Amino acid sequence: MTETSQRSRPLRVLAAMSGGVDSAVAAARAVEAGHDVTGVHLALSANPQSFRTGARGCCTIEDSRDARRAADVIGIPFYVWDLAERFREDVVEDFVAEYEAGRTPNPCLRCNEKIKFAALLDKALALGFDAVCTGHYAQVILREDGTRELHRASDMAKDQSYVLGVLDEKQLAHAMFPLGDTVTTKEEIRAEAERRGLAVAKKPDSHDICFIADGDTQGFLARRLGRAEGDIVDESGTKVGSHEGAYGFTIGQRKGLRIGTPAPDGKPRYVLDISPVDNTVTVGPAASLDVSALTAIKPRWCGTAPSGPGTYTAQLRAHGGETEVTAELVDGTLEVSFAAPVRGVAPGQAIVLYDGTRVVGSATIATTVRATTARRLNV
Structure with a gap:
């Protein structure tokens, strides 16, 4: 009821x-x-x-x-x-x-x-x-x-x-x-x-981030964090452009990269990784965005925490669809594997698990594993 x-x-x-x-x-x-x-x-x-x-x-x-x-x-x-x-x-x-x-x-x-x-x-x-x-x-x-x-x-x-x-x-x-x-x-x-x-x-609905009324997230962050020039590199580490602050990028971003050097295959490049340590943004082909697994921290459960591995559906963004996963809580960290690779998964985002229509709980994505290289990205 x-x-x-x-x-x-x-x-x-x-x-x-x-x-x-x-x-x-x-x-x-x-x-x-x-x-x-x-x-x-x-x-x-x-x-x-x-x-x-x-x-x-x-x-x-x-x-x-x-x-x-x-x-x-x-x-x-x-x-x-x-x-x-x-x-x-x-x-x-x-x-x-x-x-x-x-x-x-x-x-x-x-x-x-x-x-x-x-x-x-x-x-x-x-x-x-x-x-x-x-x-x-x-x-x-x-x-x-x-x-x-x-x-x-x-x-x-x-x-x-x-x-x-x-x-x-x-x-x-x-x-x-x-x-x-x-x-x-x-x-x-x-x-x-x-x-x-x-x-x-x-009255029109409110969209975007409520405390950034003009919708310019990059401008808001630049005013708060200041400009910090750094390199944009490809997967081999070769510099292909520069930026004014790594905070202005998100995983999966395609537009606004301002890369002068075209990709060898002529196809668009996307943000694959953001490293605040060396202020570097890594870009590459769309296929490199595929993620096969992730870990998530700070889990919060809408009821009793699940015990042992289980099969669920997961939602990775507010307006995204569902994808099938297996998940298990190991020493306070949620370990998740996807039934099929997904794209645009970024550390800091929330993963919400569902059992049918029931919300099982939520956790913050900490690391991801690329499907193409099986390399774990940890921010």
């Missing part, structure tokens, strides 16, 4: 309202389900801009005002909580440090782990709330033995369970996702918002 169908008594619910349509409809549905709901907008920027840039960014003054207007229409109390310093330390600084170390982080996972379901949930529980409600598309399912599981949303096209794979069972016990168990299109969610009189019905 789903979380919404099994909660028989009204709960005190804190609804995280970003100022967007999903969180507004989620809060409205929680009220409609009979819960005592209070809205809260998280102020995550010390210097919020007045207006977002199109569909980029969030947490602006405009967003907080939109959230307040939605709460007024729904008829619930509303507050703004300042978590800017916590967000800066746990999400923004972590993001910069990971890129500086040659890894590719996912700040949305870190925000869900450290802010929405750690800082926010801890504060909510301390104030006597029973649950935190968000507009994520995922499902919490209660088992007969009283434990809870995180599952994909009913609509795979909108599923966001990947960025929630860091939640443990204790956090799931206090999580509410009212949008996850309904098969509706985004257009239908917007139509529902309009029927409810919510002005955010036509």
